[in-house]
Amino acid sequence: MERRELLKLITVVTGGALIGGELFLTGCKNDPKIGGEAFTDEDIAFLDEASETIMPATTTPGAKAAKTGLFMTVMVNDCYTKEDQKIFHSGISKLNDAMEKKHKVSFMEASPEQRKELFNELDKEAREYATKKSEFDRGESAKANEAKANGQKYEKKTMDPHYFTMVKQLSILGFFTSKTGATETLRHVAVPGKFDGNFPYKKGDKAWFEQ
Amino acid sequence: MADDNYFDAIVIGSGISGGWAAKELTEKGLSVIMLERGRDIEHVKDYVNANKETWEFPHRGGRTQQMIEDYPVLKRDYPLNETVLDMWAKDKESPYTETKPFSWFRGYQVGGRSLTWGRQSYRLNEADFEANLKDGHGVDWPIRYKDLASWYSYVEKFAGIQGNRDGLSVLPDGEYLPAIDMNVVEKDVAARIKAHYKGERHFIMGRSANITQPKPEQNRLNCQYRNRCWRGCPYGAYFSTQSATLPAAKATKRLTVRPFSIVTKILYDKNTKKATGVEILDAQTNKTVEYKSKIVFVNASAFNSTWVLMNSATDIWPDGLGSSSGELGHNVMDHHFRLGANGRAEGYDDKYMYGRRPSGIYVPRFRNWGSDTRDYVRGFGYQGSASRTGWSRDIAEVGIGADLKNAMSEPGDWNMGIMAFGEMLPYHENRIKLNKDKKDKWGLPVLDMDVEIKDNEKKMRVDMMADAKEMLEAAGLKDVHTYDSGYEPGMGIHEMGTARMGRDPKTSVLNGNNQVWDALNVFVTDGAAMTSASCVNPSLTYMAMTARAADFAVSELKKGNL
Numbered sequence: 001m002e003r004r005e006l007l008k009l010i011t012v013v014t015g016g017a018l019i020g021g022e023l024f025l026t027g028c029k030n031d032p033k034i035g036g037e038a039f040t041d042e043d044i045a046f047l048d049e050a051s052e053t054i055m056p057a058t059t060t061p062g063a064k065a066a067k068t069g070l071f072m073t074v075m076v077n078d079c080y081t082k083e084d085q086k087i088f089h090s091g092i093s094k095l096n097d098a099m100e101k102k103h104k105v106s107f108m109e110a111s112p113e114q115r116k117e118l119f120n121e122l123d124k125e126a127r128e129y130a131t132k133k134s135e136f137d138r139g140e141s142a143k144a145n146e147a148k149a150n151g152q153k154y155e156k157k158t159m160d161p162h163y164f165t166m167v168k169q170l171s172i173l174g175f176f177t178s179k180t181g182a183t184e185t186l187r188h189v190a191v192p193g194k195f196d197g198n199f200p201y202k203k204g205d206k207a208w209f210e211q
Numbered sequence: 212m213a214d215d216n217y218f219d220a221i222v223i224g225s226g227i228s229g230g231w232a233a234k235e236l237t238e239k240g241l242s243v244i245m246l247e248r249g250r251d252i253e254h255v256k257d258y259v260n261a262n263k264e265t266w267e268f269p270h271r272g273g274r275t276q277q278m279i280e281d282y283p284v285l286k287r288d289y290p291l292n293e294t295v296l297d298m299w300a301k302d303k304e305s306p307y308t309e310t311k312p313f314s315w316f317r318g319y320q321v322g323g324r325s326l327t328w329g330r331q332s333y334r335l336n337e338a339d340f341e342a343n344l345k346d347g348h349g350v351d352w353p354i355r356y357k358d359l360a361s362w363y364s365y366v367e368k369f370a371g372i373q374g375n376r377d378g379l380s381v382l383p384d385g386e387y388l389p390a391i392d393m394n395v396v397e398k399d400v401a402a403r404i405k406a407h408y409k410g411e412r413h414f415i416m417g418r419s420a421n422i423t424q425p426k427p428e429q430n431r432l433n434c435q436y437r438n439r440c441w442r443g444c445p446y447g448a449y450f451s452t453q454s455a456t457l458p459a460a461k462a463t464k465r466l467t468v469r470p471f472s473i474v475t476k477i478l479y480d481k482n483t484k485k486a487t488g489v490e491i492l493d494a495q496t497n498k499t500v501e502y503k504s505k506i507v508f509v510n511a512s513a514f515n516s517t518w519v520l521m522n523s524a525t526d527i528w529p530d531g532l533g534s535s536s537g538e539l540g541h542n543v544m545d546h547h548f549r550l551g552a553n554g555r556a557e558g559y560d561d562k563y564m565y566g567r568r569p570s571g572i573y574v575p576r577f578r579n580w581g582s583d584t585r586d587y588v589r590g591f592g593y594q595g596s597a598s599r600t601g602w603s604r605d606i607a608e609v610g611i612g613a614d615l616k617n618a619m620s621e622p623g624d625w626n627m628g629i630m631a632f633g634e635m636l637p638y639h640e641n642r643i644k645l646n647k648d649k650k651d652k653w654g655l656p657v658l659d660m661d662v663e664i665k666d667n668e669k670k671m672r673v674d675m676m677a678d679a680k681e682m683l684e685a686a687g688l689k690d691v692h693t694y695d696s697g698y699e700p701g702m703g704i705h706e707m708g709t710a711r712m713g714r715d716p717k718t719s720v721l722n723g724n725n726q727v728w729d730a731l732n733v734f735v736t737d738g739a740a741m742t743s744a745s746c747v748n749p750s751l752t753y754m755a756m757t758a759r760a761a762d763f764a765v766s767e768l769k770k771g772n773l
Contacts, residue, residue: 054611054615056613058613058617060620062616074269078269078277080276119610123610124610172602172619177265177271178266182264182265185616185620186602186620190262190264190437191437192566193435193566194436195392195436195565195567196564196565196566197394197398197568198394198562200561207599207602207619207620207622208563208601208622209602210567210601211265211272
């Protein structure tokens with residue numbers, strides 16, 4: 001076992017950054033996928049644009065070039081619970097509705113600036129929601145622990161995740177674990193061959209991909 | 212009985228201890244058959260994911276709902292993921308029952324869990340072997356540190372352990388290859404802990420079975436710092452059956468390896484009071500085959516070794532070979548863990564790392580050591596590391612877009628995390644037993660687990676967390692927070708006990724040479740034999756114990772005593 005890796009995952013989770021950690025470490029609600037709603041080509045194109053808004057091309061390629069839309073559909077189909085799949089699918093319409101409401105255009109017709117503006121608002125909303133959710137989940141865990149200590153059983157309730165958190169997490173995960181993300185936006189050496197624990201760093205140097 | 216079913220020795224299992232048994236026995240001139248219940252995995256060729264990059268996995272190394280459904284046990288912790296799925300037993304084909312929750316992570320293949328182990332390699336210390344006698348828990352070990360010391364040296368030299376000779380009685384030094392370096396933050400933390408605790412606590416480089424100098428005689432190259440050990444190392448840089456003991460045993464031309472061989476029982480002759488061989492079930496053909504031998508080494512991993520004993524000689528002892536003591540299946544131990552602390556290191560913005568180390572740091576036990584006494588017995592150690600956070604960190608102040616991407620493309624803060632691993636006492640009530648009401652797909656009875664941690668462990672866990680915080684704060688780390696991710700027995704993947712060694716056949720299953728008291732030509736030298744658990748990772752001790760027992764077995768054979 002790679003306990004140190006486990007330790008790192010836990011660091012990520014307890015540090016409040018749930019990107020991937022949730023999927024990789026817990027991901028289990030005893031609810032195997034029983035075939036969810038299918039994604040269309042339009043959905044994939046939509047998710048490419050959504051992820052590109054979150055991780056755009058800069059001096060290096062962005063999420064669209066990394067085929068992040070397709071990756072997101074694979075992850076939702078294979079790794080999400082049925083409930084989470086529903087939230088994700090309805091999230092696509094919610095994103096469109098929010099764009100219509102704000103800028104009177106569909107998401108696909110909206111300009112990069114309009115998309116960015118909307119997503120920054122949704123990001124704030126999702127963050128505030130996540131804070132409430134984690135407080136709620138902590139409370140439920142405390143109730144469950146108390147019940148357990150008294151020899152009783154307590155069925156924990158949970159708050160659904162926010163659809164934008166899902167979109168953001170999968171965009172970041174998909175982008176940085178893609179070949180371009182890992183090797184062009186980040187640095188990756190497949191076979192380092194040596195270890196240096198006192199390696200120089202100056203502001204602007206890229207981070208290692210690490211995985 | 213055809214001659215090709217006769218061998219001088221049978222080795223049941225091919226993991227860390229089985230590999231050592233096969234190596235030692237063949238090198239001492241015996242013909243050996245190694246029986247493995249799972250499939251073969253050929254060194255390098257069958258490490259199918261060893262050279263894959265993350266983006267080559269459909270789920271980028273994650274876990275799917277299908278995997279979660281198929282692996283109801285493995286899903287309980289980090290081992291379930293896309294990169295090493297083929298190195299774990301299929302949970303659905305390998306059922307067991309849980310009177311109390313027990314996570315049993317198994318590797319049913321040639322090489323067993325030697326392919327996926329954590330490689331941390333520590334010696335038990337002198338006090339570990341005297342602990343039961345002194346505080347009255349369990350029974351006294353029939354051996355002492357001095358009985359095993361030369362065997363530790365012997366196996367360390369062959370396996371290849373990187374580490375420093377730190378000169379600590381709590382963690383005896385061994386034969387080491389040059390140590391992998393600590394990083395710049397860890398070095399400073401080590402110095403501050405030494406100063407703050409006036410040499411009473413130590414923060415050292417972890418000692419691990421990763422080679423830092425090539426071993427051409429074993430066809431092994433040194434570590435390439437990829438940190439992908441558990442996918443199987445194409446360089447043979449970490450110790451596994453495949454990289455080290457199996458090639459040595461095969462080189463003697465006296466080894467036969469038989470995969471898909473589930474040993475169902477040891478054949479016992481009540482007149483000679485010895486085993487005559489084993490019966491296996493071929494997992495592919497469902498046929499029963501008998502193999503005969505002079506001696507049997509049981510190295511099936513702790514619980515499966517005991518399962519074999521429980522199913523053997525039941526016409527004489529209904530509860531199986533070794534049950535006359537009343538201790539077979541009892542005194543289950545693991546290491547309890549999954550709690551500790553993390554903190555942020557300030558002032559190292561111009562420092563980074565190159566390469567991915569396969570081992571972190573280690574803090575040896577300091578509680579109930581020297582003049583320290585607590586409201587519990589025994590102790591714990593910490594494993595950990597410092598590193599800079601990367602793209603997966605949370606960056607709350609930047610929403611989305613180019614600013615977020617640019618921020619994530621640079622490393623974040625340095626963090627230091629440590630996790631405690633504590634000793635679990637050998638409680639008679641903590642036991643495994645055969646559940647004859649439930650059968651696996653071969654119609655074999657499954658194990659039932661009835662194991663829990665008790666007051667001593669719970670009290671220890673309070674210190675395990677609080678001391679982690681105190682030490683990181685003493686070392687100058689900021690924003691130190693503790694965590695407890697919850698522990699359930701088995702998660703340590705250090706199953707121990709169930710066929711303990713002892714001095715008296717009335718209270719132990721094995722004697723001081725790992726012989727079953729009731730069948731002296733049967734040796735159990737894996738985790739099952741452990742009389743107490745210590746708090747250090749146990750595999751190195753299984754290696755040393757196995758080499759020692761093999762040496763004893765061959766000398767007894769030569770004397771005509773077996």
